[in-house]
Amino acid sequence: MEFYLIVSILVATIFSILVHRLLLHILHRKRVKNQKPPxxxxxxxxxxxxxxxxxxxxxxxxxxxxxxxxxxxxxxxxxxxxxxxxxxxxxxxxxxxxxxxxxxxxxxxxxxxxxxxxxxxFGVAPYGxxxxxxxxxxxxxxxxxxxxxxxxxxxxxxxxxxxxxxxxxxxxxxxTGSSESxxxxxxxxxxxxxxxxxxxxxxxxxxRFSPNDEEGVRFQAVVRKYFELFGAFLVADFIPYLNWLDVGGYKKLMKNTGKDLDNIFDRWLKEHKQESASEDQFPGFGHDTIIKATSLQILVAGVDTxxxxxxxxxxxxxxxxxxxxxxxxxxxxxxxxxxxxxxxxxxxxxxxxxxxxxxxxxxxxxxxxxxxxxxxxxxxxxxxxxxxxxxxxxxxxxxxxxxxxxxxxxxxxxxxxxxxxxxxxxxxxxxxxxxxxxxxxxxxxxxxxxxxxxxxxxxxxxxxxxxxxxxxxxxxxxxxxxxxxxxxxxxxxxxxxxxxxxxxxx
CATH class of the missing domain: 1.10.630.10 (Cytochrome P450)
Known part of the structure; x- marks a missing residue:
C-alpha cells in the first residue's frame, strides 16, 4: 500500500507541474501575441x-x-x-x-x-x-x-x-630624371x-575593356547611373496612391537607364546566343529576359560592392x-x-x-x-x-x-x-x-x-x-x-x- 501511495503522490506531483507549465506557456503566448515592438x-x-x-x-x-x-x-x-x-x-x-x-x-x-x-x-525577386x-x-x-x-x-x-x-x-x-623610387x-x-x-x-x-575603350567608358557611365538610381528615394515606394507623381523625375531616369543597360546586354546576348530547342523551365519570364536579368544581377552584386x-x-x-x-x-x-x-x-x-x-x-x-x-x-x-x-x-x-x-x-x-x-x-x-x-x-x-x-x-x-x-x-x-x-x-x-x-x- 505504501508503494502505491508513493507512486500516486509522484504521479500527482508530476501532473501538477506539467499543468502549471502548460498554463504558464499559454499565458506567455497570450502576452507575446499582443506585444508589439517599440x-x-x-x-x-x-x-x-x-x-x-x-x-x-x-x-x-x-x-x-x-x-x-x-x-x-x-x-x-x-x-x-x-x-x-x-x-x-x-x-x-x-x-x-x-x-x-x-x-x-x-x-x-x-x-x-x-x-x-x-x-x-533574382536578388530582388519575391520568394518562390x-x-x-x-x-x-x-x-x-x-x-x-x-x-x-x-x-x-x-x-x-x-x-x-x-x-x-x-x-x-x-x-x-x-x-624625368628622377629616381626609381x-x-x-x-x-x-x-x-x-x-x-x-x-x-x-x-x-x-x-x-574586357581597356582603360580608354569607348564601349567600356559608356558602359561604366550607365552602371554608375544605375547604382545611383537604385538607391534613390521614390515617393511611390512608400505612398502607393501617389504613384502617378514622378517627384524628382526619377522614374523617367530609371526607364532611360534601364533601357540603356538592356541594350548593352541585348547586344551581348545576340553575340553569344545559340538556337536551342529546349523549353523555358522558369515560370513567369522569357528565356532572354532571364539571361539578361541574371547577368544584371551578377554585375550589380559583384562590381560596386x-x-x-x-x-x-x-x-x-x-x-x-x-x-x-x-x-x-x-x-x-x-x-x-x-x-x-x-x-x-x-x-x-x-x-x-x-x-x-x-x-x-x-x-x-x-x-x-x-x-x-x-x-x-x-x-x-x-x-x-x-x-x-x-x-x-x-x-x-x-x-x-x-x-x-x-x-x-x-x-x-x-x-x-x-x-x-x-x-x-x-x-x-x-x-x-x-x-x-x-x-x-x-x-x-x-x-x-x-x-x-x-x-x-x-x-x-x-x-x-x-x-x-x-x-x-x-x-x-x-x-x-x-x-x-x-x-x-x-x-x-x-x-x-x-x-x-x-x-x-x-
Whole structure:
C-alpha cells in the first residue's frame, strides 16, 4: 500500500507541474501575441519617418541614433509600410534562423520593376519557385566553390593587367630624371572599379575593356547611373496612391537607364546566343529576359560592392601605415619579391584576411543590408511581427556594438587573430554579417572574398603606398545603393619589385 501511495503522490506531483507549465506557456503566448515592438516617436502623418531618412544624414547613422533611444529592435513607419529595424546580433540570429522563411521575400520597389526586368533579377525577386531555380542555376554555374576556383585565371589575369597599367602609368608620369623610387599620385577608387568591372564583365560576356575603350567608358557611365538610381528615394515606394507623381523625375531616369543597360546586354546576348530547342523551365519570364536579368544581377552584386570595399580597405591602410607595413611583411615572408602572389598563397596571408574582415565590419558595402519582407506573422525577440513588415538590418550599428567589439570605432585587424579569430563573414556569426545570412544571403561571398584578398595582396606586394599629405584620408561616406567613399582616394605609389616583375601578360 505504501508503494502505491508513493507512486500516486509522484504521479500527482508530476501532473501538477506539467499543468502549471502548460498554463504558464499559454499565458506567455497570450502576452507575446499582443506585444508589439517599440515604435519610434516622431512619425509624421502620411509619410511617417521618411522625412528622417530622406534628409542630409546617412540613413544607417540616423537609424543607429534611433537605436540608442529605442533599443536594438523597434519599428518605424515608411509611408503606408511598417519596418522593423534590428541592430543586435541575437535578434538578427532569430530573424535568419527561426524566422528565416518568414523573412525570405523582398519588398516590391519601383526601381526593381523598372530597372530589374520587373523583379526578374533574382536578388530582388519575391520568394518562390522562380527565385529558387534561378539562384540554384547561378550558384552551380558561377558561384560554387568549384566554379570560383575554375574562374581564378580570369581574376589573376585582370589583376595583373590592372597592376601593369598602374606600373606603366607610374613610368609615364614620374618626373624625368628622377629616381626609381619617385612616387606618383593615382586616384584608386576609379582604378578598383575598372578592375572589378572587367573581372565581372569577362565572366558574363567574355569581354574586357581597356582603360580608354569607348564601349567600356559608356558602359561604366550607365552602371554608375544605375547604382545611383537604385538607391534613390521614390515617393511611390512608400505612398502607393501617389504613384502617378514622378517627384524628382526619377522614374523617367530609371526607364532611360534601364533601357540603356538592356541594350548593352541585348547586344551581348545576340553575340553569344545559340538556337536551342529546349523549353523555358522558369515560370513567369522569357528565356532572354532571364539571361539578361541574371547577368544584371551578377554585375550589380559583384562590381560596386567589391570595388567600394577595396577602396575602404586601402583608405584604412593609408590611415594606419603600421598595419600596411605588417601586411607587406607578411607577403614578403610567405611569397617573397621574386614571384607574384597567387591565389594559392592567400590561405597563408592571415593578417591580410583580418584586414578584409575588419574593413567589412567598419564599412559594409550595404550598411542597411538588402531589405526583407515578412510573408507571414512571426515572433522576433519576443515581439509579434505581422505579415508584410519590412526588415531593415542595420549592419553598420550591429557591427560596431561595444558589447561585442572592443574599441568598435577603431581599425584593429588584430582582433580577428585573437579575441575574434573564429569569426568569419559567411553568415554563421551574427555579429558580422556583411553578406547577410539565411536563405537570402548573398551567394557570391566566396567569389567576392577571393577577388578582394587577391587584389589587395597583389597591390601592396607590388607597390609602396602613401598618403598624398600629412592629413588623414577623408573617410566620409556617401548616400546611395552602396556605401561608397564620398571623395576620391588619391594615393602616392611607386614600384617595390624589380621592373621585370611587371612585364606579365594579361
Amino acid at each position: 515604435q519610434a516617436k516622431g512619425a509624421w502623418p502620411i509619410i511617417g519617418h521618411l522625412y528622417l531618412l530622406g534628409g542630409p544624414d546617412l540613413p544607417h547613422k540616423v537609424l543607429g541614433d534611433m537605436a540608442e533611444k529605442h533599443g536594438p529592435i523597434f519599428t518605424i513607419k515608411l509611408g503606408v509600410h511598417q519596418a522593423l529595424v534590428v541592430s543586435d546580433a541575437e535578434i538578427a540570429k532569430d530573424c535568419f534562423t527561426t524566422n528565416d522563411k518568414a523573412f525570405a521575400s523582398r519588398p516590391k520597389m519601383e526601381a526593381s520593376k523598372i530597372m530589374a526586368y520587373n523583379n526578374a533579377v 519557385d522562380y527565385w529558387r531555380q534561378v539562384r540554384k542555376m547561378v550558384v552551380f554555374e558561377v558561384l560554387s566553390q568549384r566554379r570560383v576556383e575554375m574562374l581564378g585565371h580570369i581574376r589573376a589575369s585582370e589583376v595583373r593587367a590592372s597592376l601593369k597599367d598602374l606600373y606603366d602609368g607610374w613610368g609615364t608620369n614620374k618626373l 619617385q612616387m606618383v599620385k593615382v586616384e584608386m577608387s576609379q582604378w578598383s572599379g575598372n578592375l572589378v568591372l572587367n573581372i565581372v564583365v569577362r565572366i558574363i560576356s567574355g569581354k 567589391t570595388s567600394v570595399t577595396l577602396t575602404w580597405a586601402l583608405a584604412l591602410l593609408l590611415n594606419n601605415p603600421k598595419a600596411l607595413e605588417t601586411a607587406q611583411d607578411e607577403i614578403d615572408e610567405h611569397v617573397g619579391r621574386d614571384r607574384l602572389v597567387e591565389e594559392s598563397d592567400l590561405k597563408n596571408l592571415v593578417y591580410l584576411d583580418a584586414i578584409i574582415k575588419e574593413t567589412l565590419r567598419l564599412y559594409p558595402a550595404g550598411p542597411l543590408s538588402v531589405p526583407h519582407e515578412s510573408v507571414e506573422d512571426c515572433i522576433v525577440g519576443g515581439y509579434n511581427i505581422p505579415k508584410g513588415t519590412r526588415l531593415v538590418l542595420n549592419l553598420w550599428k550591429l557591427q560596431r556594438d561595444p558589447n561585442i567589439w572592443s574599441d568598435p570605432e577603431e581599425f584593429k585587424p588584430e582582433r580577428f587573430l585573437t579575441s575574434h579569430k573564429d569569426i568569419d563573414v559567411k553568415g554563421n556569426h551574427y555579429e558580422l554579417l556583411p553578406f547577410g545570412s539565411g536563405r537570402r544571403m548573398c551567394p557570391g561571398v566566396l567569389f567576392a572574398l577571393q577577388a578582394l584578398v587577391l587584389t589587395l595582396a597583389s597591390l601592396i606586394q607590388q607597390f609602396a603606398l602613401k598618403k598624398p599629405s600629412n592629413e588623414p584620408v577623408d573617410m566620409t561616406e556617401s548616400m546611395g545603393m552602396t556605401n561608397s567613399k564620398a571623395t576620391p582616394l588619391d594615393v602616392l605609389l611607386s614600384p617595390r619589385l624589380p621592373s621585370n616583375m611587371y612585364n606579365v601578360g594579361s
